[in-house]
Amino acid sequence: MAIDYKKELISAAKTMILVHDLRLLIRIIVRTIVQKVKVTHAGILLFDKGKESFVLTVSRGSKGLRIPEGFARMDNSNPLIRFFTLRLDRKILKDGSLTTREAKRKLKDKKLKPAQKQLLKAAIYQMEIFEAVVCIPSYFHDELLGILLLGEKKNGRDFKNDELDFFAALASDVAMAIRNAQLFNELQQELDKKHHLFIHTTIALAVAIDAKDHYTHGHTSRVTQLSLEIAKKLMKKNRKKFDDKMIEQLHIASLLHDIGKIGIPESILNKDGPLDETEQNRIKEHPIIGATILNPIKELGDAILGVKYHHEKYDGSGYPEGLKGKQIPLLASIIAVADTFDAMTTDRPYRRGLTKEEAISEIKRVSGKQLDPRIAAAFEQIYLEGKI
Amino acid sequence: MAIDYKKELISAAKTMILVHDLRLLIRIIVRTIVQKVKVTHAGILLFDKGKESFVLTVSRGSKGLRIPEGFARMDNSNPLIRFFTLRLDRKILKDGSLTTREAKRKLKDKKLKPAQKQLLKAAIYQMEIFEAVVCIPSYFHDELLGILLLGEKKNGRDFKNDELDFFAALASDVAMAIRNAQLFNELQQELDKKHHLFIHTTIALAVAIDAKDHYTHGHTSRVTQLSLEIAKKLMKKNRKKFDDKMIEQLHIASLLHDIGKIGIPESILNKDGPLDETEQNRIKEHPIIGATILNPIKELGDAILGVKYHHEKYDGSGYPEGLKGKQIPLLASIIAVADTFDAMTTDRPYRRGLTKEEAISEIKRVSGKQLDPRIAAAFEQIYLEGKI
Numbered sequence: 001m002a003i004d005y006k007k008e009l010i011s012a013a014k015t016m017i018l019v020h021d022l023r024l025l026i027r028i029i030v031r032t033i034v035q036k037v038k039v040t041h042a043g044i045l046l047f048d049k050g051k052e053s054f055v056l057t058v059s060r061g062s063k064g065l066r067i068p069e070g071f072a073r074m075d076n077s078n079p080l081i082r083f084f085t086l087r088l089d090r091k092i093l094k095d096g097s098l099t100t101r102e103a104k105r106k107l108k109d110k111k112l113k114p115a116q117k118q119l120l121k122a123a124i125y126q127m128e129i130f131e132a133v134v135c136i137p138s139y140f141h142d143e144l145l146g147i148l149l150l151g152e153k154k155n156g157r158d159f160k161n162d163e164l165d166f167f168a169a170l171a172s173d174v175a176m177a178i179r180n181a182q183l184f185n186e187l188q189q190e191l192d193k194k195h196h197l198f199i200h201t202t203i204a205l206a207v208a209i210d211a212k213d214h215y216t217h218g219h220t221s222r223v224t225q226l227s228l229e230i231a232k233k234l235m236k237k238n239r240k241k242f243d244d245k246m247i248e249q250l251h252i253a254s255l256l257h258d259i260g261k262i263g264i265p266e267s268i269l270n271k272d273g274p275l276d277e278t279e280q281n282r283i284k285e286h287p288i289i290g291a292t293i294l295n296p297i298k299e300l301g302d303a304i305l306g307v308k309y310h311h312e313k314y315d316g317s318g319y320p321e322g323l324k325g326k327q328i329p330l331l332a333s334i335i336a337v338a339d340t341f342d343a344m345t346t347d348r349p350y351r352r353g354l355t356k357e358e359a360i361s362e363i364k365r366v367s368g369k370q371l372d373p374r375i376a377a378a379f380e381q382i383y384l385e386g387k388i
Numbered sequence: 389m390a391i392d393y394k395k396e397l398i399s400a401a402k403t404m405i406l407v408h409d410l411r412l413l414i415r416i417i418v419r420t421i422v423q424k425v426k427v428t429h430a431g432i433l434l435f436d437k438g439k440e441s442f443v444l445t446v447s448r449g450s451k452g453l454r455i456p457e458g459f460a461r462m463d464n465s466n467p468l469i470r471f472f473t474l475r476l477d478r479k480i481l482k483d484g485s486l487t488t489r490e491a492k493r494k495l496k497d498k499k500l501k502p503a504q505k506q507l508l509k510a511a512i513y514q515m516e517i518f519e520a521v522v523c524i525p526s527y528f529h530d531e532l533l534g535i536l537l538l539g540e541k542k543n544g545r546d547f548k549n550d551e552l553d554f555f556a557a558l559a560s561d562v563a564m565a566i567r568n569a570q571l572f573n574e575l576q577q578e579l580d581k582k583h584h585l586f587i588h589t590t591i592a593l594a595v596a597i598d599a600k601d602h603y604t605h606g607h608t609s610r611v612t613q614l615s616l617e618i619a620k621k622l623m624k625k626n627r628k629k630f631d632d633k634m635i636e637q638l639h640i641a642s643l644l645h646d647i648g649k650i651g652i653p654e655s656i657l658n659k660d661g662p663l664d665e666t667e668q669n670r671i672k673e674h675p676i677i678g679a680t681i682l683n684p685i686k687e688l689g690d691a692i693l694g695v696k697y698h699h700e701k702y703d704g705s706g707y708p709e710g711l712k713g714k715q716i717p718l719l720a721s722i723i724a725v726a727d728t729f730d731a732m733t734t735d736r737p738y739r740r741g742l743t744k745e746e747a748i749s750e751i752k753r754v755s756g757k758q759l760d761p762r763i764a765a766a767f768e769q770i771y772l773e774g775k776i
Contacts, residue, residue: 017405017564018571176405180568183406187572191579197687198586201640205593208650208681252589262596266654293596299585 017177020184030060040151054081079122084137085144096168098135100127136167138175145175206255209262213269226338227254233378253306253331260290284319287311306331313370333372337379405565408572418448428539442469467510472525473532484556486523488515524555526563533563594643597650601657614726615642621766641694641719648678675699676708694719701758721760725767
């Protein structure tokens, strides 16, 4: 008749620490309790910072109330919440848990002030709505993080004092785990936010620079999209080489591949008519100018190579360095295919753009000459799948 | 004679979970052990991923060896490490801890294979170098995270079995806390990296755009530096209003305050001679163009206002909207002062720049007219402190 679930719950509480998914963590806790303690149901009221209120996050059991998640929401004025935030439990109860049995006994206590009595009564009523017979609060320092609600035991018996003591100790582990998960989530959210800020700022600036070149409107975003499609295709074949870091570098490189055009005079960029040789040579400086602009950014390793070499050609006839075949960095070869396709399919003042079909045959024709055949093949596949 | 330190160590281990500073965490653990368990010294060998080896992270005690932190480093070939990574402890020892006393007894065991005996001997020798009489390994799943080393007890007695059991349990809590702190640190490092990537990319693009305007070379970085100095000054007076988030927004806004110039033709921007009214009006569009470029970036709330309104004047005579006094967003007022100062002190083809002294008197003269008097006053103070 010993409390044989203790060991399992303690070990569960310890492992919980490394569960940083708050919803999953709470599910594990509630499920473990329902299974091990053999109660009709269990639930957790968890403080939701954003909503400034306590939300019934999980409610689970073989029998009894199963309130839909997130349905019950209570702010600080709720009597059950107030009972624990005012820390009336310290004055009224010896251990940390509030049981309806003990609470009803306490109501008869003559030392209890009328206001306390009224609050306790209202708290009991709230517990009855949830069909809970025990409430165990979780505090971190003095801040109420949540309340664990337990229904009756399946065998119909009362909870014993040592069980309640145990739950109070467990609740403190749970509070720690919840707090830890919250901190983790906050950090993760900050990271996601920073990532979006970075990508969106880069997009905004790239689009603004793109707009300087009147003939290539929307070019940057199209090349970026095509490059990412190519990477996704290659990723399916070789997960090791094409990881998330590489995709991020490609995203940045394709967004910024023409950034160097900012160093080319508008009079050349937007010239109404064919360029002479000097002007053509000026334009050909843009990959080097781009790499020079990005060079101080240490975190952009491969992305800078993508910018610098996106006009190299597979047979060595490109610029700025005339690199050949596998000498050309992978990101640059990807951008080159996307860039070539977009240049071919865009109208220019002196010629109409090719159709997609014509452009794809042209890409197949120059594959292995101008373009890296692996990338060109992947690009054709994407086209055949209707993704271009 | 009961082990009276247990309770304190358990409670310390629980709180540890929320210490995400790994170095601090380990210091707390070792200090608590030295104080509570009353050993001559204690240390922790911790696995360092980057260095692919175990490093003696803390070694502390009232007496005995105090190896400088980070000095002792051992890779997987070290016998003490091998003993625990090969999990010979499972075969050789009943509980998780290795004591020199038990190890020496085991050496006489005839069932021990020669290779095991040799390894155990070498491990004991390694412990003696550290003057450790007990080693307690910390595992997470089956991965060895670290080894706690304990010197002799100050009272000279041997460690009892229940003490060793207790240390083994404590080590598992410690392992969990260390693992948690490591995960936290990894996330934090990623966040820092992303932040740098974002700021440096923004700087690189801002500098590139800045370079388009031949007359204002270096303007953006000077205005950014001055704006941040002003914010630091104001921060000292009002910590609540000037928090890290606000500083970050100001940083972005000042870097990008002239971003809209990318939408102004170079022929106007770099015109050799005075501008006519139409040209002046085109230039005056740059704050609006800048705000339009940045508008899709949801995360840039206040920063966009800083860009949009940095040419407003305190008396309402500015542009684009003729905002007055407190209608002008704070970030914009700060950038306005920095921008004005830099414009006044920079040489232009048609006039020499003012000296710093002349510029400061001019700023004082227009304070409360063109410029927000609070910001102008803070700026003067920074100047008087020799920071400009």
